[in-house]
Each structure stands twice: as C-alpha cells, then as structure tokens.
Amino acid sequence: MLGVGMISPIIGDALEDAPNAELVAVGSRTLARAEKFILRYTTAKAYGSYDAVLDDADVDIVYLPLPTSLCYEWTMKCAEKNKHVLVDKPLPPADQLKEMIEVCRSKGLVIMDGTHFVHSSRMQRIVEAARSGEIGKLRRVNCCCRWHMPVDNIRFKTELEPFGALGDLGWYCIKFGLSVCGFENKVIKVHADSVRHPETKSITAAVCSVFFEDGKSMMFDCEFNGAGANYWGEVIGGTGSMYVEDFVLPYKGSTAVCKKEELSPDFPYYKSKNLKITEEGNFQEIFPPATEKIVVTNTHGLSQCALMFEDFREAMEDPEKADRWAMEALATQTVLDTLYEETKRDSAWSDHANSSY
Numbered sequence: 001m002l003g004v005g006m007i008s009p010i011i012g013d014a015l016e017d018a019p020n021a022e023l024v025a026v027g028s029r030t031l032a033r034a035e036k037f038i039l040r041y042t043t044a045k046a047y048g049s050y051d052a053v054l055d056d057a058d059v060d061i062v063y064l065p066l067p068t069s070l071c072y073e074w075t076m077k078c079a080e081k082n083k084h085v086l087v088d089k090p091l092p093p094a095d096q097l098k099e100m101i102e103v104c105r106s107k108g109l110v111i112m113d114g115t116h117f118v119h120s121s122r123m124q125r126i127v128e129a130a131r132s133g134e135i136g137k138l139r140r141v142n143c144c145c146r147w148h149m150p151v152d153n154i155r156f157k158t159e160l161e162p163f164g165a166l167g168d169l170g171w172y173c174i175k176f177g178l179s180v181c182g183f184e185n186k187v188i189k190v191h192a193d194s195v196r197h198p199e200t201k202s203i204t205a206a207v208c209s210v211f212f213e214d215g216k217s218m219m220f221d222c223e224f225n226g227a228g229a230n231y232w233g234e235v236i237g238g239t240g241s242m243y244v245e246d247f248v249l250p251y252k253g254s255t256a257v258c259k260k261e262e263l264s265p266d267f268p269y270y271k272s273k274n275l276k277i278t279e280e281g282n283f284q285e286i287f288p289p290a291t292e293k294i295v296v297t298n299t300h301g302l303s304q305c306a307l308m309f310e311d312f313r314e315a316m317e318d319p320e321k322a323d324r325w326a327m328e329a330l331a332t333q334t335v336l337d338t339l340y341e342e343t344k345r346d347s348a349w350s351d352h353a354n355s356s357y
Contacts (some may be wrong), residue, residue, distance in 0.1 A: 136238030
C-alpha cells in the first residue's frame with residue numbers, strides 16, 4: 001500500500017478478512033506515519049518511501065490510494081517492478097489509462113480500479129435482474145452520490161484531483177450506470193452542469209445525463225456538501241424498477257460506516273412492480289406500486305471490499321477476467337472525461353451551496 005490516507009484503513013481491514021490476501025507492506029512519505037498505521041496490522045512492514053514497497057519481494061499487488069495526478073507515474077513504476085496494480089478511483093484521463101493498461105497487459109500484470117461495490121453479490125444480482133427482463137425492457141438508471149468534504153481536503157486541489165466531485169463521487173454513479181446499461185454501450189450524447197468553488201475552482205457538484213445508442217440513459221448528481229452522506233441508485237424498466245439506498249457503501253457490510261462487529265453479509269434492495277397485465281393482455285396500473293424487499297447474501301459472508309481482492313486474485317490467474325476489469329475501468333473513465341469536458345462549457349464560477357465550507 002502506497003500511502004496511509006482516509007481510504008487506507010478500509011483496505012487494510014478488508015485484507016484481514018480476505019481469505020487469499022494479506023497486507024505485507026505499507027509505504028508513506030515518512031516512516032513514522034507508516035509505523036503508526038501498521039500497529040493494527042500484525043503482518044505488515046513499514047517503509048519510509050514508496051519505492052521501498054516496490055522493492056519488497058513479498059509484494060505481489062500494489063494498492064495506489066494516491067492523488068489522481070500521481071497514479072500514472074506510480075502505475076508505470078509498479079509495472080517496471082512486475083507488480084500487479086489496484087488503483088483507487090478516479091483514474092487518470094483515458095489516454096494515460098490506455099497506456100497504463102497496455103504496459104500492464106504486455107507484462108502479464110493485472111490493473112484494476114478500486115471500486116468496491118461492483119464486486120458485491122448484491123450488485124451482480126441487480127445487473128442480472130436488469131438485463132434478464134425481470135422489470136421489463138431496461139430504460140434508465142438514476143443515482144446520486146453526495147458526501148461531506150471540507151474545503152481543506154485534497155480533493156479541492158485541482159493540481160492533484162482535477163475532476164473534483166465529478167471524479168471522486170461521480171465515478172461511482174457512472175460505474176453503477178454502466179454496470180447495468182453495459183460497458184460496451186455506445187454513448188451518443190452527454191450533458192453536464194457543474195458548480196465550482198469560487199477560490200479553488202474545483203468542481204464541488206455536478207448534474208449529468210448520458211444517452212446511449214440503444215435508447216438507454218443514465219442521470220446522476222454528485223456533490224461535496226456539509227450535510228453528510230447519501231448514495232442511492234435506481235434502475236427503471238418498462239414494467240418495474242429496482243432501488244438500492246446504499247449502493248456505494250452498504251449501511252451494513254462496510255467498516256467505513258459501521259463497526260466491524262455490525263458487519264452483515266445480507267444486503268437488501270427493493271423491486272417495485274408498477275404495472276401488471278390483465279387476462280385480456282392490457283396493462284393495469286397498481287397504486288401504490290407493489291414493493292418487494294430482496295435480500296442477497298454475499299459470497300462467504302465477506303464485505304464487498306474483501307470480495308474485490310478475491311476477484312483480483314482470480315484475474316491474476318485468468319487473462320480474460322483481467323481484461324474485463326481493465327476495459328470496465330477504461331469505459332468508466334472515458335465517460336467521466338467526456339462529462340468533465342462538457343462542464344467546461346459553462347465558464348461561470350459560483351459559490352452556490354458552498355457556504356458551509
């Protein structure tokens with residue numbers, strides 16, 4: 001692990017639970033910070049530099065929870081040392097990401113983005129239901145991701161995190177939408193409006209729409225705010241819909257939002273039927289919609305972050321799976337890049353919704 005930022009303890013805890021992985025080395029810009037971090041992880045060694053981690057022969061995979069602007073450089077260094085790479089989102093722009101993927105692929109290395117929720121059994125079940133016609137013909141995905149973030153956070157530094165809230169939070173929404181609508185689905189039109197901080201010029205909020213060639217669409221908003229966290233997703237079909245209120249971090253099942261002893265392998269989502277077919281073959285509306293709570297049990301009772309490492313291990317043994325994760329990351333970043341460019345069409349700065357910072 002290179003760095004001991006906000007996300008690092010979540011990864012460390014997941015590695016303790018993952019049956020086929022363990023944390024063996026942590027590097028920080030200062031040895032003292034690395035030593036403090038590993039006090040809770042008995043298997044890990046502390047290093048006072050990132051390069052020292054790459055030189056450790058016990059390290060197979062390097063996790064990069066680094067600012068986006070540094071991920072290209074350190075991915076290339078990992079590839080030079082023949083280390084597989086797990087890169088925290090958002091990733092560098094698509095042209096750099098393509099090069100990162102090509103270099104890793106040429107050396108037989110896995111590169112994967114560190115998005116946890118797509119590895120959960122619940123998300124897999126939602127995708128299966130959406131694509132199988134259980135809610136009729138898939139039409140649209142709606143979602144949001146909002147998280148409290150103070151203005152002194154690194155995410156407000158455009159030289160380190162150029163995409164702001166669109167990258168940090170919008171990435172989740174884009175990946176949720178593409179997981180359902182299809183990563184291979186061709187985008188034909190996008191629209192994005194953003195709010196930027198009046199001093200840092202970073203994106204603090206964005207409202208986005210993406211339209212696909214096959215008629216599907218996704219719409220989302222993302223925001224750094226002072227009100228806490230909110231991250232829901234909705235999948236809409238011709239005869240019903242599915243709703244999950246905590247698609248990024250389950251309210252139960254993630255050490256980021258609950259104590260470890262409160263972890264649950266069971267995650268619910270809701271499926272509503274808005275229409276039913278009469279004996280004559282006509283549609284009859286149901287008021288209110290009939291809602292069914294569906295509970296999915298995660299594989300082996302593991303958190304979605306621990307399951308991410310299980311999928312990474314499988315990708316190390318299966319080139320097709322490795323290609324899948326790399327291409328899904330590239331598709332997500334390509335849409336993000338397109339939306340980011342669209343936000344530049346509005347050059348006005350605003351301090352709207354930022355009075356609490």
